[in-house]
Amino acid sequence: MMLHLYNTLNRKKVEFVPLDEEHVRVYVCGPTVYDHIHVGNARPIIVFDVLYRLLQHLYPRVTYVRNITDIDDKIIVRAAERGEEIGALTERTIRQFHHDIEALGTLKPDIEPRATDHIHDMIKMINLLLIQGFAYSAEQHVLFHVPALQDYGRLSRRDRDDMVAGARVEVAPYKKDPADFVLWKPSMDDQVGWNSPWGRGRPGWHIECSAMSTKYLGPDFDIHGGGEDLIFPHHENEIAQSQCAHPDSSFAQWWLHNGYLRSEGKKMSKSLGNFYTVKELLGAGEREKMWRGESIRLMMLSTHYRQPLDFTKSGVDNAKKKLDRWYRALGDVDFEDGLSTTGIVEALCDDLNTPRAVAIMDALCGSVSVGRDGVLDAKRDLRAGASLLGLLQYSSESWFQGGSVSESREGGGDIESLIAQRLVARGDRDFDTADSIRQSLLDRGVVLEDKPDGTTVWRRIS
Ligand SMILES: [Zn+2]
Known part of the structure; x- marks a missing residue:
């Protein structure tokens, strides 16, 4: 498939020909x-x-x-x-x-x-x-x-x-x-x-x-x-x-x-209260309301990359609802990646047309819900398209239960990553976050012990 990209040098969308194929x-x-x-x-x-x-x-x-x-x-x-x-x-x-x-x-x-x-x-x-x-x-x-x-x-x-x-x-x-x-x-x-x-x-x-x-x-x-x-x-x-x-x-x-990014319709600035760090967005709110990165990612990919993007919290909410539908449609059927659906590859080959790719994902999701012939193919395409877009990386069980990607993949292997996050929070003197991470691990039966050299070890309560 031919890839076309917009080159700022000549202000044109032209076929991409690499120096070395x-x-x-x-x-x-x-x-x-x-x-x-x-x-x-x-x-x-x-x-x-x-x-x-x-x-x-x-x-x-x-x-x-x-x-x-x-x-x-x-x-x-x-x-x-x-x-x-x-x-x-x-x-x-x-x-x-x-x-x-x-x-x-x-x-x-x-x-x-x-x-x-x-x-x-x-x-x-x-x-x-x-x-x-x-x-x-x-x-x-x-x-x-x-x-x-x-x-x-x-x-x-x-x-x-x-x-x-x-x-x-x-x-x-x-x-x-x-x-x-x-x-x-x-x-x-x-x-x-x-x-x-x-x-x-x-x-x-x-x-x-x-x-x-x-x-x-x-x-x-x-x-x-x-x-x-x-x-x-x-x-x-x-x-x-x-x-x-x-x-x-x-x-x-x-x-x-x-293109540029605006936030809630305005230029992003701390004084306007529309300045969002990724860390804040990922950590904000109750656990069940907390946004996962995929919702933010889908929100952003719903606008073409060269267009200005208006980042809104309501847009992230909508993206989350869309992802809920996709995860529900996919269920627990898993496929190997790499069986990419032509429609989505075609859309991306047209100067990374992610909004069109997202529309195709929606249509696939629709044909799964209708439940006619070819449901399995539609699910396979949905999975393959998602992997090109970097979405649907959770197991659907983990997505709906608020688990993490690494839990989906390794069954609980995200403890180290939470410990790293907690260390970062402590370095930032953000002790509320540090404490809440400690508590959430404790709720899962994991106890942390801080060593004098600055490292943290963990063990499970038996
Ligand atoms: Zn540079």
Whole structure:
């Protein structure tokens, strides 16, 4: 089946032809880990998870890289505010991030590189840019010189003045041109930093993604994804850095961007009370009213990824009701994955048309309920379609009883994950959540014991 994707580079939906039919390579910008992810951060994670599942279905091998930005000024500021070590803050945030997105039903990427493990690769790339005259150093900074690249701006299609204003770049005396952006900057003695040829300092954000994508996927790869808000300046600058460091290559062939997210009809903001972290949504309410990640996921997939999405709690409620119907239709019949229904693959091959795929799922569910011939086939299609969408991952018994996915799969194997969640809650000084997890385990006959080294062991009450 032919896959068509909308490429932001040429603003067209065209047939996807990978550089290597045997091996598709994808890079997606991951989170900056200074705080819990909110629903806006969750959208690209879910969208590109569906893309990953589809590519795995269509091609023999897919490498999916999604980075973690664990060095950034926002992280430095947050750690200082909390009086916490940067490493402790980022570790804790990464753990919560993994927990949140697992609940949203996402597969692990093949590689999840952290920026701080790749400083050397960034320094190497900055050096290449300096040698070739695309960058210059000034007052312990290294800057990319935008006028040195003729077609700068071809992804965002902005004109120059617009770009300077849009990037909100600092007008610093050491800049040759106001549009020049930072590749490396100095760190104060009390700030985290690494030794470099330009003094002790740290990388700019854009160079992180250029260095990590090149390292794991090569200078030319197939798809680069992220939210629409990253087109400028982040992705524009990634293109500039990567193409100039490797003049014989063209970097990512396909640029995919998901649309903006609003919340309850407005721009999401803490002061409007419509700012939802995934953690809050998963933990809110009574156990029987609690949302599972699948409801949030289905809510988001009901809008096409390039359209703006209005995230609403009532939308999540509706998605939950829909999932109830699907689980009821499926019952306890289980099938091997991989027998995908053509209708749903076709819908996804049309630039990831998830709303159409969801409508087909509804129709399948309807034909199961009517109970005519072919019920088993409809159930099989329902299961296969769901696995492409990353839904119906629970056993239906567990779904209706409020159990977890791992309980469905392993019969009680989620204790470790609850312990990890509790540790995160304690690190966040969220003692209510920590206590309620302890209590819920106790209700299941599991006792926790906290060790002086910070680990927790558990045993069952016999
Ligand atoms: Zn990036």
